[in-house]
Amino acid sequence: MTIADIFVGACFILGAFGAFFTAFHPNILYAAISLILSLLSVAGLYGALGADFLAAAQLIIYIGGILIVILFAVMMSEDIYKKRFFEGAKKYIWPTIFSGIVFVTLTRVMMQVDWSNGSTPDFEPTSRAMGWALVGPYAVTFQYVAIILLFGLIGAVIIARPAIKMKQRAAEIAVEDNTEEKDA
Amino acid sequence: MSLAEFLSGLNTILNHLFGTGLPMFVFSLLSAVIVILLFVMPLGGVSTYIERKIAADFQERIGPNRVGPLGILQFMADGLKMFLKEDTMPRNADRMVYNIAPSFVTAGSFGAFAVVPFSAYIIGADLNIGVFFAMALGSLVSLGVLLGAWSSDNKWSLLGGMRGAAQMVSYEIPLGLAVLSVVTICGSMSMHQLVGMQAWPTAGGEGHFWNVFHNPFMFVNFFIFFIAALAECNRVPFDLPEAESELVSGFNTEFSGMRFGLYALSEFADVILFACIATAIFLGGWHLPFFDLQNLNLGLTIGEMSLNPLIQSLVMIGVFLTKVALLVFIVMWLRWTLPRLRVDQLMNLCWKYLIPISFFNLIGAAVWTWVFEGQSLLQLVGKVLGVY
Amino acid sequence: MMNLASNLPAFLAFSFLLFSFGIVAALSRKSAIGVFMGVELMLNAAALNFVAFQTLRRGVVENGHWLHGHIFSLFVIILAAIEAAVALAIVLRIFGNRQTIDMDRATELKG
Numbered sequence: 040m041t042i043a044d045i046f047v048g049a050c051f052i053l054g055a056f057g058a059f060f061t062a063f064h065p066n067i068l069y070a071a072i073s074l075i076l077s078l079l080s081v082a083g084l085y086g087a088l089g090a091d092f093l094a095a096a097q098l099i100i101y102i103g104g105i106l107i108v109i110l111f112a113v114m115m116s117e118d119i120y121k122k123r124f125f126e127g128a129k130k131y132i133w134p135t136i137f138s139g140i141v142f143v144t145l146t147r148v149m150m151q152v153d154w155s156n157g158s159t160p161d162f163e164p165t166s167r168a169m170g171w172a173l174v175g176p177y178a179v180t181f182q183y184v185a186i187i188l189l190f191g192l193i194g195a196v197i198i199a200r201p202a203i204k205m206k207q208r209a210a211e212i213a214v215e216d217n218t219e220e221k222d223a
Numbered sequence: 224m225s226l227a228e229f230l231s232g233l234n235t236i237l238n239h240l241f242g243t244g245l246p247m248f249v250f251s252l253l254s255a256v257i258v259i260l261l262f263v264m265p266l267g268g269v270s271t272y273i274e275r276k277i278a279a280d281f282q283e284r285i286g287p288n289r290v291g292p293l294g295i296l297q298f299m300a301d302g303l304k305m306f307l308k309e310d311t312m313p314r315n316a317d318r319m320v321y322n323i324a325p326s327f328v329t330a331g332s333f334g335a336f337a338v339v340p341f342s343a344y345i346i347g348a349d350l351n352i353g354v355f356f357a358m359a360l361g362s363l364v365s366l367g368v369l370l371g372a373w374s375s376d377n378k379w380s381l382l383g384g385m386r387g388a389a390q391m392v393s394y395e396i397p398l399g400l401a402v403l404s405v406v407t408i409c410g411s412m413s414m415h416q417l418v419g420m421q422a423w424p425t426a427g428g429e430g431h432f433w434n435v436f437h438n439p440f441m442f443v444n445f446f447i448f449f450i451a452a453l454a455e456c457n458r459v460p461f462d463l464p465e466a467e468s469e470l471v472s473g474f475n476t477e478f479s480g481m482r483f484g485l486y487a488l489s490e491f492a493d494v495i496l497f498a499c500i501a502t503a504i505f506l507g508g509w510h511l512p513f514f515d516l517q518n519l520n521l522g523l524t525i526g527e528m529s530l531n532p533l534i535q536s537l538v539m540i541g542v543f544l545t546k547v548a549l550l551v552f553i554v555m556w557l558r559w560t561l562p563r564l565r566v567d568q569l570m571n572l573c574w575k576y577l578i579p580i581s582f583f584n585l586i587g588a589a590v591w592t593w594v595f596e597g598q599s600l601l602q603l604v605g606k607v608l609g610v611y
Numbered sequence: 612m613m614n615l616a617s618n619l620p621a622f623l624a625f626s627f628l629l630f631s632f633g634i635v636a637a638l639s640r641k642s643a644i645g646v647f648m649g650v651e652l653m654l655n656a657a658a659l660n661f662v663a664f665q666t667l668r669r670g671v672v673e674n675g676h677w678l679h680g681h682i683f684s685l686f687v688i689i690l691a692a693i694e695a696a697v698a699l700a701i702v703l704r705i706f707g708n709r710q711t712i713d714m715d716r717a718t719e720l721k722g
Contacts, residue, residue, distance in 0.1 A: 098360070102363065104362075107388055114385075166352060
């Protein structure tokens with residue numbers, strides 16, 4: 040029962056707690072905050088597994104980026120003002136049963152495997168290895184991901200632009216034509 | 224007995240007392256908390272006093288001079304006042320979020336002090352992702368600002384908080400790119416290595432002298448880091464989120480007492496943190512020009528124990544804190560000199576100017592490293608003159 | 612069993628738990644952002660799975676083999692970031708068209 044075990048156990052408990060409230064809490068702001076807790080515990084688990092670079096990357100990208108985006112989106116939604124717990128409970132029955140079946144199946148498959156040859160691994164800093172991998176075997180993947188990011192960003196900007204209705208645009212063109220005629 | 228032996232002896236005693244299980248975990252948590260409380264909080268408190276004195280100086284008045292000699296106990300009086308204030312909360316405020324929002328900000332600012340290299344022997348934890356870890360914790364601060372603004376049930380706070388979060392998230396990019404150019408040249412993210420490479424270049428030595436003078440790209444990157452750090456800490460000229468003349472007090476309007484104290488304290492702690500990081504990676508950390516502080520030998524001993532590590536540490540801490548104090552003074556100087564940027568000017572500055580410039584500097588630093596094999600300007604000049 | 616830090620079944624069970632909660636959130640949340648949060652939970656569960664297998668089976672010492680699990684999780688994190696941007700853009704568009712992001716009312720394609 041070393042410190043590492045206690046830390047990992049605490050991360051498990053907090054992560055499960057956070058995931059439960061993300062799925063079931065009716066107030067979507069509280070669900071987003073529980074998601075923060077879940078992702079923080081996953082970052083802690085990455086640290087406990089020796090993935091130091093990945094833990095810091097998870098903190099910066101997920102909690103400092105994606106969660107800020109989620110919170111901005113939550114603040115304009117209308118679900119924040121309902122606070123009773125079992126209001127929409129009927130919607131949850133079938134998904135809960137389905138995910139329960141998924142969980143039980145996965146766990147049973149896991150139990151059938153013989154995991155006996157495990158040992159505490161030696162840890163080493165991973166940043167250098169990951170850097171070499173990104174320009175080594177994963178170089179093409181890296182470039183693909185960069186292109187996907189570019190496409191995603193351009194697509195997001197195009198989708199999020201406000202739509203100008205056709206009549207309004209026609210009226211604008213008419214006004215421009217009138218002013219041009221006056222100048223000429 | 225050197226400092227390292229003393230610390231390992233202490234470690235053995237602690238292991239004997241507490242073992243390695245749950246009691247040790249609790250003890251190490253408590254000691255981390257106590258170190259932070261005893262170290263970072265007075266630092267933040269004293270800097271509120273210093274800020275008021277410097278502000279008074281710039282405005283040709285005296286500032287606090289009643290409480291204690293020269294008013295130096297003013298921060299303790301302020302802290303006591305904040306503790307004793309009534310714990311108010313707006314009626315429709317979101318209770319849980321209102322309570323936890325200041326702790327995100329505090330956790331982000333205070334936690335990153337663990338990787339600041341005060342001397343060659345004194346660093347909280349020499350992680351090999353040192354600067355990256357500090358930046359990761361700095362990104363928690365924007366979360367705390369947004370949650371605090373939302374939970375205040377106040378339109379103007381929400382505006383301030385959303386602007387603040389957008390500003391902090393945007394300016395993390397030039398901040399990270401400036402740090403990345405230093406990491407490119409050093410080859411490691413560990414704070415110890417980043418400071419260690421900045422020694423004075425001696426014949427056959429590994430020193431590059433201060434990174435800010437390493438090559439012209441790094442020189443510009445230092446200023447980009449400084450500007451982005453100002454924006455990260457919500458300091459003038461980027462303090463629109465807590466604009467005093469526009470949004471009452473921005474995102475921390477509805478917070479009073481110690482909750483506001485935590486916000487204010489962690490803003491100062493953030494300023495000091497970024498000044499420490501800038502000193503460590505750009506201004507040479509605890510290195511002095513022309514001196515080799517790590518081999519300073521004054522020959523003083525107490526009995527058989529040499530006092531060298533202690534004296535070296537003290538000199539190094541002195542040098543480091545002097546440089547940090549200079550940067551913090553400049554930050555406070557700017558507060559009473561520059562007007563505030565509008566939010567669209569702020570965003571323009573970040574996305575249209577700072578990011579392209581820092582990208583260009585990153586590529587320039589990488590090309591310099593490749594062409595000159597990582598040598599600094601000073602080393603190259605020394606080679607040409609035949610001195611090095 | 613008490614040895615949790617190098618206990619691969621424990622990490623896998625936790626990632627399955629996170630995945631199941633993600634499925635519940637994605638299928639039964641009323642708001643579009645709630646669905647997105649479920650998807651994020653599922654992605655994190657999968658990434659944690661990869662890292663657990665890499666560390667506790669192949670190790671993290673670079674002895675001539677690469678850190679495939681860590682790299683895969685890094686790509687998952689990066690792609691989740693861009694997916695967040697696109698998801699927010701879609702949510703903004705839905706809100707602009709209907710003034711609500713209630714997923715139960717988005718039924719135009721229903722037969």
